[in-house]
Amino acid sequence: ITSEVVDRVYREYMGDAESPAQVRDGLLDAMGDVFFVISAVEVARYHRDAGNPVYFYEFQHRPSSAEGVVPAFVKADHGAEIAFVFGKPFLAGDV
Numbered sequence: 433i434t435s436e437v438v439d440r441v442y443r444e445y446m447g448d449a450e451s452p453a454q455v456r457d458g459l460l461d462a463m464g465d466v467f468f469v470i471s472a473v474e475v476a477r478y479h480r481d482a483g484n485p486v487y488f489y490e491f492q493h494r495p496s497s498a499e500g501v502v503p504a505f506v507k508a509d510h511g512a513e514i515a516f517v518f519g520k521p522f523l524a525g526d527v
Contacts (some may be wrong), residue, residue: 457505491516 445458476486491513494506502509 443472453505 441462444460449455449458458463464481470490476488480486483498492507493512493516495512495515497515498506498509498512
């Protein structure tokens with residue numbers, strides 16, 4: 433890896449971070465991209481190349497149920513969109 437690549441990656445995720453919270457957010461974004469986004473894009477490309485339709489989205493709406501349960505900097509956890517897509521009754525066992 434060249435120093436130019438390292439500099440670009442650093443600027444992308446850290447930018448002009450001035451506080452520990454900004455550094456944390458940059459590191460979380462970088463880790464999320466490395467562990468989740470890159471592999472998801474790769475799988476989506478395989479499906480696309482096989483001639484299948486591919487739909488890709490990123491859900492970032494913070495549900496009100498997260499208040500007081502997860503840190504304020506967390507937008508949406510894995511699976512948080514289920515209540516919005518299918519409705520809360522499906523998660524509460526009311527159906």
